[in-house]
Amino acid sequence: MTTGQMSIPTAPERGVAGASAVIEAVGLTKTFGKNHALNGMTLEVPEGSIFGFLGLNGAGKTTFLRVMSGLSRAGSGSLRLLGEDATINGTSIRHSIGYLPDVPAFYEWMNARQTLHLAGRLFGLDGPELDAKTDELLEFVRLTGIDQPIGKYSRGMRQRLGVAQALINSPRLLLLDEPTSALDPEGRRELLEFIGALRGKTTVFFSTHILSDVERICDSVAILDKGRVLAQSTMEELRSRRGQRRILIDVSHGAEALARVFGEQDWAVSVQPGPRGEIEVRVSDEETAQREIPRLVSRQGTGLIRMENAESGLEEVFLELVGKRNQ
Numbered sequence: 001m002t003t004g005q006m007s008i009p010t011a012p013e014r015g016v017a018g019a020s021a022v023i024e025a026v027g028l029t030k031t032f033g034k035n036h037a038l039n040g041m042t043l044e045v046p047e048g049s050i051f052g053f054l055g056l057n058g059a060g061k062t063t064f065l066r067v068m069s070g071l072s073r074a075g076s077g078s079l080r081l082l083g084e085d086a087t088i089n090g091t092s093i094r095h096s097i098g099y100l101p102d103v104p105a106f107y108e109w110m111n112a113r114q115t116l117h118l119a120g121r122l123f124g125l126d127g128p129e130l131d132a133k134t135d136e137l138l139e140f141v142r143l144t145g146i147d148q149p150i151g152k153y154s155r156g157m158r159q160r161l162g163v164a165q166a167l168i169n170s171p172r173l174l175l176l177d178e179p180t181s182a183l184d185p186e187g188r189r190e191l192l193e194f195i196g197a198l199r200g201k202t203t204v205f206f207s208t209h210i211l212s213d214v215e216r217i218c219d220s221v222a223i224l225d226k227g228r229v230l231a232q233s234t235m236e237e238l239r240s241r242r243g244q245r246r247i248l249i250d251v252s253h254g255a256e257a258l259a260r261v262f263g264e265q266d267w268a269v270s271v272q273p274g275p276r277g278e279i280e281v282r283v284s285d286e287e288t289a290q291r292e293i294p295r296l297v298s299r300q301g302t303g304l305i306r307m308e309n310a311e312s313g314l315e316e317v318f319l320e321l322v323g324k325r326n327q
């Protein structure tokens, strides 16, 4: 093991065991002038998952969702959606995809029912079939019986209607662009509940910069930074990583050399020396590490100033991966 090594497998290493992939992007690029919005992005999303696409503002999330929805074209690389080449069979594939843009636009004077009817007709639905689908979706997002025009809706109601509209064609893959970011905590909780209720019915791919949303409902997550996927992992893998303990150590001097010694120990998963003599060690066996660390510090002839335990969450993993730690 090397100092500062990450243990989350990256997308190309990982593959998807047991489930077919509904999104397979390889080396995808998209540039705006000199700006590489997608910079060789590679990602594989297993069917049936609720997949969180996590990235800071400007990471390239909307660009990727627009490319998948057919609103924008990638410069190079390949994109397969639902097992088919999206550049060749784009139109037919997109009949099986639902998409909610980051700022959904509606005819403000229409009500929810009229909006869903209009959307349904665009997918060839009509008559009793369309009525039944509309009723089902209004019920699902709790907008049944609300006849006021959309112009009078709260943000939460608009997002719920947006989700319903994106589901009108019973998509196999639902793409949601930052569906919760403009909502208050209650609206967010409610919308996440609807998204969570789709588990097992359709694959949901949603972008967000809100870590707790991902922790709350996702099965898998990819972390995007500057148009590249830095890491992809199931939440199970992340949780087991969170189960790993971090030990924070401050020493009087010689932190670099000590970090190398820690890095050679069996119980050290990763070692991260900081600029001010602090060392963060992620450990697999906390008891042994706690016993061994003071011994190794003293063997190096260094003074131990502080040694404390901390638990690592998705936030640490995320910050570590996008290199924001200590900024």
Ligand SMILES: Nc1ncnc2c1ncn2[C@@H]1O[C@H](COP(=O)(O)OP(=O)(O)OP(=O)(O)O)[C@@H](O)[C@H]1O
Binding pocket: 032, 035, 036, 037, 055, 056, 057, 058, 059, 060, 061, 062, 063, 064, 209
């Ligand atoms: N139409 C465009 N013209 C020029 N630059 C663009 C355009 N669309 C996106 N970009 C740039 O591409 C990069 C990625 O933008 P994108 O909107 O995909 O990021 P994002 O992760 O969705 O961010 P946010 O969370 O702020 O929506 C940014 O630097 C953005 O300024």
